[in-house]
Amino acid sequence: MDSKFETRSPPIWRTPAFIIGTGGLVLALALGIRHSMGLYLQPVSLTHDWGREIFGFAIALQNLVWGLAQPVTGAIADRLGAGRVIFAGGALYALGLAVMATTADPVMFNVGVGVLIGLGLSGTGFSVVFGVVARHVPTHRRSLAFGIVGACGSFGQFAMLPVGHMLLGAGDWVFAITVLAITMAAMLPLAFVLSGRPASTAMGIGPGWRSSLREAMRHRGFLLLVLGFMVCGFHTMFIPTHLPAYLSDSGLGAREGMIALALIGAFNVVGSYLCGWLGGHFRKKYLLAWIFAIRAVALTAFVLLPVSAVTVYLMAIIMGLTWLGTVPLTSGLVADIFGPRYVGMLFGIAFLGHQIGSFLGAWLGGALFDMTGSYSIMWGLSIALALVAAAVHLPINDRPLGPEPQMARA
Amino acid sequence: MNPSLAKKLVLVAVGAGLLGFIMAWVFSIYIDGSMLLRLSTFPGC
Numbered sequence: 001m002d003s004k005f006e007t008r009s010p011p012i013w014r015t016p017a018f019i020i021g022t023g024g025l026v027l028a029l030a031l032g033i034r035h036s037m038g039l040y041l042q043p044v045s046l047t048h049d050w051g052r053e054i055f056g057f058a059i060a061l062q063n064l065v066w067g068l069a070q071p072v073t074g075a076i077a078d079r080l081g082a083g084r085v086i087f088a089g090g091a092l093y094a095l096g097l098a099v100m101a102t103t104a105d106p107v108m109f110n111v112g113v114g115v116l117i118g119l120g121l122s123g124t125g126f127s128v129v130f131g132v133v134a135r136h137v138p139t140h141r142r143s144l145a146f147g148i149v150g151a152c153g154s155f156g157q158f159a160m161l162p163v164g165h166m167l168l169g170a171g172d173w174v175f176a177i178t179v180l181a182i183t184m185a186a187m188l189p190l191a192f193v194l195s196g197r198p199a200s201t202a203m204g205i206g207p208g209w210r211s212s213l214r215e216a217m218r219h220r221g222f223l224l225l226v227l228g229f230m231v232c233g234f235h236t237m238f239i240p241t242h243l244p245a246y247l248s249d250s251g252l253g254a255r256e257g258m259i260a261l262a263l264i265g266a267f268n269v270v271g272s273y274l275c276g277w278l279g280g281h282f283r284k285k286y287l288l289a290w291i292f293a294i295r296a297v298a299l300t301a302f303v304l305l306p307v308s309a310v311t312v313y314l315m316a317i318i319m320g321l322t323w324l325g326t327v328p329l330t331s332g333l334v335a336d337i338f339g340p341r342y343v344g345m346l347f348g349i350a351f352l353g354h355q356i357g358s359f360l361g362a363w364l365g366g367a368l369f370d371m372t373g374s375y376s377i378m379w380g381l382s383i384a385l386a387l388v389a390a391a392v393h394l395p396i397n398d399r400p401l402g403p404e405p406q407m408a409r410a
Numbered sequence: 411m412n413p414s415l416a417k418k419l420v421l422v423a424v425g426a427g428l429l430g431f432i433m434a435w436v437f438s439i440y441i442d443g444s445m446l447l448r449l450s451t452f453p454g455c
Contacts, residue, residue: 158436161440259441269433
């Protein structure tokens with residue numbers, strides 16, 4: 001055979017394994033650093049002689065900016081390539097951390113932590129990374145790939161908190177944040193590994209983002225999927241934010257709360273991978289329904305049984321196993337139905353729903369506690385929403401809408 | 411046993427062992443108590 005017609009294997013840095021590993025590293029750093037922000041609330045507020053409201057508002061703003069920007073950054077990544085978006089996101093993230101470390105002005109602090117890091121997260125988070133991974137792995141391996149990348153992100157969340165704790169032990173908070181900013185800046189070259197556009201985009205063929213968006217908005221299954229993901233956000237923000245206080249009210253110590261949160265973090269790594277793997281073997285909509293049904297049973301048992309260390313740890317393990325397992329399944333379902341080309345934008349919309357759920361979970365937990373003096377209504381609401389989420393996944397039409405587009409152009 | 415399968419199994423075992431060790435170490439930091447003092451709230455996902 002003529003040598004010019006031979007197919008050459010891609011260089012190692014364009015292989016699916018390398019892209020999955022790089023995407024996992026980006027996600028682990030981005031989510032991990034963000035997850036450790038709670039460590040800096042007290043030292044930052046003390047140094048600047050601020051109340052806790054300024055830091056709290058900056059984190060709330062960060063969540064809002066992250067959620068609102070996610071569909072847009074996802075769409076840009078789908079159109080122009082994930083590499084550029086990850087590079088810009090990482091640079092904004094590092095800049096935001098640098099502003100956090102250097103400013104003593106509350107407005108600038110909110111610009112840095114709230115706006116810049118929020119935008120940075122939208123450029124380096126699930127939607128963009130999953131988008132590029134989806135376009136580089138074969139369809140039958142996509143769910144497993146999402147599971148591995150999701151597990152890396154979960155591991156980052158689990159591991160970066162102790163890393164931040166150690167950095168604070170080695171120096172002050174300015175030192176810790178500076179190290180994190182340098183780490184994030186050092187991550188920027190990884191964006192080149194994740195560069196490249198979908199072949200159909202590069203060749204100017206296939207439906208545009210507007211028609212894909214219209215198609216998704218008319219698809220009842222997509223809207224149900226967003227609704228289910230919103231419930232996921234509700235649970236994953238309400239429980240970690242209010243569980244320590246609930247346990248304290250129930251007569252358990254802060255140590256049990258911390259162990260419970262560590263168990264959620266550790267089993268989340270296992271659950272994310274497992275759910276991704278299962279998604280490659282079973283229909284994702286049924287797995288999502290099972291996840292929420294299991295959460296409903298676990299939460300019901302937790303509320304009905306007398307609170308003890310054992311029941312808390314068991315609940316934490318079950319919740320951990322189902323925690324972010326929804327991410328590879330939801331994103332995988334989006335990619336299965338609509339194809340991988342606009343998965344960044346469409347999963348970004350689902351993620352916006354998740355963030356709205358997160359906002360409601362954190363806020364309603366506090367508001368209802370202040371009104372009633374207990375978390376009973378919130379636990380009841382969490383169980384009811386879990387049942388609703390389990391039910392809404394069942395009628396989703398998960399049939400692909402069109403043929404799978406070509407794999408990414410290197 | 412197929413040599414490539416054996417190689418894969420060794421790699422998986424080493425990887426799982428390493429990950430288990432790191433997870434146990436991270437977990438020990440969580441429960442040691444000093445980190446608890448720094449955290450007023452634990453952020454979600």
